[in-house]
Amino acid sequence: MREPLPKLLIVDDDRQTCALVKQYFERHDYQVATAQDGGEMAAQMARQKFDLVILDVMLPGKNGFELCRDIRGRSDVPVIMLTAVNDLTDRVVGLEIGADDYVPKPFEPRELLARVRAVIRRKMGGGTAENAELPQGYGFEGFTLDLATRKLTADGGVVVSLTAAEFDLLAAFARNPRRSLTRDQLLELTTGRAVNAFDRSIDILVSRLRKKLERNAGPEELIKTMRGTGYFFTPSVRKL
Secondary structure (H helix, E strand, O other), X not given: OOOOOOEEEEEOOOHHHHHHHHHHHHHXXXXXXXXXXXXXXXHHHHHOOOOEEEEEOOOOOOOHHHHHHHHHOOOXXXXXXXXXXXXXXXXXXXXXXXXXXXXXXXXXXXXXXXXHHHHHHHHHOOOOHHHHOOOOEEEEOOEEEEOOOOEEEOHHHOEEOOOHHXXXXXXXXXXXXXXXXXXXXXXXXXXXXXXXXXXXXXXXHHHHHHHHHHHHHOOOOOEEEEOOOEEEEOOOOEEO
């Protein structure tokens, strides 16, 4: 039986952009719904479950940042933000509030397709031969990181809510404990793309991840900053 087609929701007030992106993704075997504002987005998400949301920053009424916060308040569905091409602030804010990736506008449809595929693949756990050889998960400092279900559980069975990007970063740390990793290495391990001079996405994800880990593990610093180098995951990690 054929696998169901992935479902995308495109939220952009430019109807022409929505139509062109919808047509392009449908040619590549995606189901696509569109919305022009937050109200239409909420209605679409109430009717069906999506595998990923493509969310423009500049929208009438609630902007993309506010809508991303709304989504994160009730769902872990991956979100890719469409940002202004030269606006680093948009990218930083989007990642801080829980977006999984960003694509600057104007964009090449092929680049957006590649980003969508990468984020969905990470969310679903990959499915490559390399992933098949990985352990079922990792344990450290009272946490259990389950690679199959993509869940992080703290002591007492409390599930720690992580975005797809946060989960991938933590998995990269768990696979490389007590080892200094540069930002370039972490970006390559989590997204497969190279870092550029103005890319702060790893720093933002580390900050978000630290807060969630410390909230459940206490004051011990699990991710240390190595000045001038990158980051160091301090716990002893066991494979499950």
